[in-house]
Amino acid sequence: MISTLLSDLDAGLPARAVARLAVLIGFAAMLVCQSMVIAHAQNAAAPLTSSYETEDLGDGLYAFRAGVERSFFLVSEEGVVVIDPLNVEAAQALRAEITKRTDQPVKYVVYSNSFFERSSGGQIFKDDGAQFIAQEKCAENLLETPRTDVVMPDVTFTDSHVIVLGDQTLEMRYFGPSFGNCFTVMVARPANVMLFSNIVSPPKASLPADPTLANYSLYSLIGFFKVVEAFAAKGEIETVAGGYATIGRGEDGNPVILPSTGPISLVGEQRIFWETLLGAVKAAYDQGMPARVIPKRIDMSQFSEYAGYDERSLQIMTRRIYSLYRIGR
Amino acid sequence: MLALRVRILCWVALLAALAPLATPTQAQFIPGLAPNETEDLGNGLYAFRHGGYRNIFLVTDEGVIATDPLGPKEAEVLRQEIAKVTDKPVKFVAYSHSHWDHVSGGKIFKDEGARFVAQEKCAENISETPHPDVIPPDVTFADNYKIELGGRSLELYYFGPSHDDCMVVMVARPANILFVIDIGSAPTGWFMEYNPTMSDTHLYNMVPYLRAVEALMEREGIETIVSGHLSITIGDDGQFKPLASTGPAVAIREKREFWEMLYGFVRQEMAAGASVDDVPAKVIANPEFQDEFVEHIRRGYEEEEMWILVRRVATYIASGR
Numbered sequence: 140m141i142s143t144l145l146s147d148l149d150a151g152l153p154a155r156a157v158a159r160l161a162v163l164i165g166f167a168a169m170l171v172c173q174s175m176v177i178a179h180a181q182n183a184a185a186p187l188t189s190s191y192e193t194e195d196l197g198d199g200l201y202a203f204r205a206g207v208e209r210s211f212f213l214v215s216e217e218g219v220v221v222i223d224p225l226n227v228e229a230a231q232a233l234r235a236e237i238t239k240r241t242d243q244p245v246k247y248v249v250y251s252n253s254f255f256e257r258s259s260g261g262q263i264f265k266d267d268g269a270q271f272i273a274q275e276k277c278a279e280n281l282l283e284t285p286r287t288d289v290v291m292p293d294v295t296f297t298d299s300h301v302i303v304l305g306d307q308t309l310e311m312r313y314f315g316p317s318f319g320n321c322f323t324v325m326v327a328r329p330a331n332v333m334l335f336s337n338i339v340s341p342p343k344a345s346l347p348a349d350p351t352l353a354n355y356s357l358y359s360l361i362g363f364f365k366v367v368e369a370f371a372a373k374g375e376i377e378t379v380a381g382g383y384a385t386i387g388r389g390e391d392g393n394p395v396i397l398p399s400t401g402p403i404s405l406v407g408e409q410r411i412f413w414e415t416l417l418g419a420v421k422a423a424y425d426q427g428m429p430a431r432v433i434p435k436r437i438d439m440s441q442f443s444e445y446a447g448y449d450e451r452s453l454q455i456m457t458r459r460i461y462s463l464y465r466i467g468r
Numbered sequence: 469m470l471a472l473r474v475r476i477l478c479w480v481a482l483l484a485a486l487a488p489l490a491t492p493t494q495a496q497f498i499p500g501l502a503p504n505e506t507e508d509l510g511n512g513l514y515a516f517r518h519g520g521y522r523n524i525f526l527v528t529d530e531g532v533i534a535t536d537p538l539g540p541k542e543a544e545v546l547r548q549e550i551a552k553v554t555d556k557p558v559k560f561v562a563y564s565h566s567h568w569d570h571v572s573g574g575k576i577f578k579d580e581g582a583r584f585v586a587q588e589k590c591a592e593n594i595s596e597t598p599h600p601d602v603i604p605p606d607v608t609f610a611d612n613y614k615i616e617l618g619g620r621s622l623e624l625y626y627f628g629p630s631h632d633d634c635m636v637v638m639v640a641r642p643a644n645i646l647f648v649i650d651i652g653s654a655p656t657g658w659f660m661e662y663n664p665t666m667s668d669t670h671l672y673n674m675v676p677y678l679r680a681v682e683a684l685m686e687r688e689g690i691e692t693i694v695s696g697h698l699s700i701t702i703g704d705d706g707q708f709k710p711l712a713s714t715g716p717a718v719a720i721r722e723k724r725e726f727w728e729m730l731y732g733f734v735r736q737e738m739a740a741g742a743s744v745d746d747v748p749a750k751v752i753a754n755p756e757f758q759d760e761f762v763e764h765i766r767r768g769y770e771e772e773e774m775w776i777l778v779r780r781v782a783t784y785i786a787s788g789r
Contacts, residue, residue, distance in 0.1 A: 254787035284672050284788045319789065349744070351665040351776060353783040358597050430663070455665065455776055462667030466567035467597045468632065 191232045194399055198330035199307050202380055202399040203236055205229035208256060209382045209399055211334055212237055213327055215305025218246035221264060222309070222325060223257040223336055223382065227288050230260035245269045247302050249311060250292065251336035251382065252322045253280035254354070261290035272300060274313045277321035312370065316356035317363040324367055326376060333371055333403065336382030341401030343385060344408035345446035350455035357417065357463045364410035371403050379403050385446045412442055416453070420460040430461040498700065498708045504542075506549040507713055509694065511643035512620055515713045516549055518542040520698045521570070522713060524647045525550060526640050528618025531559035534577060535622075535638065535647065536570040536696070540601055543573035558582045560615050562624055563605060564649040564696065565635040566593035567668070574603035583607060585615060587626045589634035612636075627680035629670035637681055639690065645714070646685060649696030652678065654715025657722025659699070660768035664777035671784040675731075678724035685717045693717055702767070726764075733757050734781045744786050748778040 194202040210223040224230040250273035273292035434454035537543035563586035586605035638647040699711040
């Protein structure tokens, strides 16, 4: 619906105005959603999440959703940049969506991390001649655990990499281990939107989708968020877009997929969630409370408005977090 | 009913969890269990247990090779136990991996001049997440390392990431016993994992790692393992009872089979279209899983614990990590 609306608007308005409207519409949708019961995508709405959808975020930036995962692409007059091909089927649908909007080729495919559900399926773009770019530890991971449908990066970087293509720029920044050891935050310009493929899932702050917190680098997570917040403030970035779809339910009970964007303050809200949860587990640990007792003693109800709030999930998370204080990781 | 006597609790786990509460709680948990004990495994090799944790030390005419100090208080007790056996100094301390609960407390040995040995990634981890009670290693190595002293030796073997990314197994000579920590335990591989979220565990390499340990034992004719944690069983009288520190080499193969089978059941459900969130309930409801996997588990099985473990494995199958 949002994509259709923006598409209609796009016909009569300059790009920047459309971009602002896109953000406004996204925020308006957020406000509406405050009256909704919000759940994580995987818990509901199978018919919705089995579909593909493209959302115009303005200024040449698009979000493409396949199931619960979203990739992004940037369209310029000199070519296209794809962020995460997701998987073979999704990449085919993604290319079809790109073709609807431009006849320019995909020049670059970038990986936000090395996990297969984000990095698979790039061969279709490789065959078109795209160059693949990833943080160097992503390349190491993919070399260590290769998969036939994952294209190896051609170019790697340590801390940052900038792609300039026509009027579009994509800045890739690595701020240390967070979600995996190569998770990369990106900023698309001129849209000036920060892209998070995971761990921040607009339009609301949320609980992690995986209660086992597999692959979270808990020891460096808070520091990571703080650095990202400072980086966003310095760049006057106001909007964040997420690679993981959040589902809301309307008052009629029907599931709706919420827009991919939200205010940059979500990064801080997500940090506060982690600081509170980690702090609560540490306090219990410091009191000598056993690992299997702590889950029942943690009260996180102040985050009950966060998407995906679920007490059982939180209890499982505390088991994982206990280890941070016991073993250091 | 599955006889209680064959139900082996990997309450390794629970004891590890209780460790911060120290002796009184453990004493209540297992009446009569000493807070610590030292066991002579022969050929100069000793196993030292403190609470639910265990290390080994090797005594020679020229000094002692110690392993994981386990914590400042634990290391003090260990030092006293070593002194009961020999008046020789501790010359080396070998780390099994980098987790604080095993490698803390080495200062007492550092002060007497011991050199600390660890796999090179352990050194990186300790540097990245330092702890005031953890002594950084003096000597690091990539694949394997042999500490030789007074005609005896402790060999350290690294086979890639497993439980953290620098875990080694150790072989004490001439005892020819393998010391294994956290990734396997005597007497069997068929118990539930202590923490089913599998904190800092690299599931993608568990099977190759354990296979490499099996090959090492086969090649070197090693028939006995000694485990880094205390295992407990429930006796016919319903009381918890400690199990022996050592067990047969086959426990490693069993643990490898545990992972292979578990991964297989998860892959099967995901190939059939189950989402990562739906997989745990589907796997647990699968009668084949109950018959072929759960039946093997000689205690420690709780459905909620298995749900968490399967959910963790589902992420591995989906993401590769």
